[in-house]
Amino acid sequence: MESVYVLxxxxxxxxxxxxxxxxxxxxxxxxxxxxxxxxIIVKVQAASVTEALAQVVREVRPVPGVLSTETLVTVRT
Numbered sequence: 350m351e352s353v354y355v356l357x358x359x360x361x362x363x364x365x366x367x368x369x370x371x372x373x374x375x376x377x378x379x380x381x382x383x384x385x386x387x388x389i390i391v392k393v394q395a396a397s398v399t400e401a402l403a404q405v406v407r408e409v410r411p412v413p414g415v416l417s418t419e420t421l422v423t424v425r426t
Contacts, residue, residue: 350393353401354421360414364388367414374412375396375405387419393406398422 359367364382368389372380379392391409395401405420 350396351398351401352392352394352423353398353405354393354423355385355393355405355409356419356421357391357409358416358418359388360416363414367412370412374404374408376401376408379394398408 353379357371362426368380368382371391376395377391377395378394381390382384383386383390389393393401393409395404402420402422405418409415410418
């Protein structure tokens, strides 16, 4: 399995409902509200990086309350 992390900026006042909706997506392993420049961090897993990135576009970005995302691809060292 490959993982990507998605940093999400949520609409003001909608963080809680947005993180709950994201967490319901089948590709999402973990979703948590965080402090800092972003409101939510999401871990997405799939068979390949390409599929994980496609899941971000299809499943995470369309969630109501998501204003913007930044995706971080994990690398092995």
